[in-house]
Amino acid sequence: MTETAAVTDTPAARPTPKLPDSAKVLSVKHWTDKLFSFRVERPQSLRFRSGEFVMIGLMQDPDPKTGKQKPLLRAYSIASPNWDEEMEFYSIKVQDGPLTSRLQHIQPGDEIILRPKPVGTLVTDALLPGKRLWMFATGTGIAPFASLIRDPEVYEKFEEVILMHTCREVGELEYGRQLVEDVNADEMLSEIVNGKLRYYPTTTREDFHKMGRVTDNLSSGKVFKDLGIEPMNPEMDRGMVCGNLAFNKDIMVILDGFGLREGANSDPKEYVVEKAFVD
């Protein structure tokens, strides 16, 4: 299919004028009626650290008076690892969301805007050396960890990597479940991961074999018991948090309670936090 032929009359696919920051969509996968992932061509010069985010978007409709088009951009975690030749994103579909009401209709061959300025705190450089790396995510907050759990450097730096992901419903866990399965099945990655990746998915509003909020499972000690490990301590454990604002606030109190301190790129400590979206 040619690039022109792929530009259909779907709302998202209104032709994006050729921009220096455009990236061609290679594939799209819909996971639920509210979640999808897609892969785009990676600009050759774009370097990033696994866990960082960039601004992506589409052109707005032309101004009726001037005919001019402005870009509509949103922050997105890069879900692919830094060695990948393509870039992957994992996205919510907000019904009336200015960007995602259109972005959810992208098709292979369409172009999106991708500003090549990666930033973010969910990087291993912002953490002091430790033995266990915990990744705490709700909803699409798993996106930066989709990048990190595919990065060999993470397993060189940590003896154990524990991914806790909580969603309302079972179907919303599928992207993460398949990702972990793929990591463990990948010929090269599985050798590096070598059983170090532990996955702890839970739901809160639909029956599943493991249930409960990340925060409750940490406070009650259930997750430590289930995994057969010692509770968290600041000598051994490092954390990365990505969820809604209330979740981030609640889990910070818990991590502080275990004696861990929040760090940043400029001041590495025991855990780092990023919002999965702005409410």
Ligand SMILES: Cc1cc2nc3c(=O)[nH]c(=O)nc-3n(C[C@H](O)[C@H](O)[C@H](O)COP(=O)(O)OP(=O)(O)OC[C@H]3O[C@@H](n4cnc5c(N)ncnc54)[C@H](O)[C@@H]3O)c2cc1C
């Ligand atoms: C640092 C950072 C990284 C982000 N990374 C991602 C990502 O990897 N994937 C992603 O889907 N979104 C991500 N977001 C959110 C993203 O920037 C947009 O808000 C989202 O794409 C919706 O855009 P919109 O224009 O359709 O609606 P907006 O006007 O931006 O949002 C409308 C409302 O939808 C809800 N909402 C927005 N995003 C989400 C979400 N991800 N999950 C649940 N509810 C949401 C909120 O209630 C918000 O007020 C990130 C945000 C930040 C700050």
Ligand SMILES: NC(=O)c1ccc[n+]([C@@H]2O[C@H](COP(=O)([O-])OP(=O)(O)OC[C@H]3O[C@@H](n4cnc5c(N)ncnc54)[C@H](OP(=O)(O)O)[C@@H]3O)[C@@H](O)[C@H]2O)c1
């Ligand atoms: N996903 C849906 O089916 C759905 C349906 C209607 C509307 N929406 C709207 O879409 C937006 C995002 O929904 P979402 O489901 O992706 O994300 P979300 O509301 O952030 O929920 C994701 C997961 O995080 C948990 N959580 C929320 N606050 C928490 C906290 N303070 N501490 C610990 N865990 C917490 C939720 O548990 P709890 O279930 O216990 O809250 C849920 O399991 C919200 O604004 C929501 O109102 C979503």
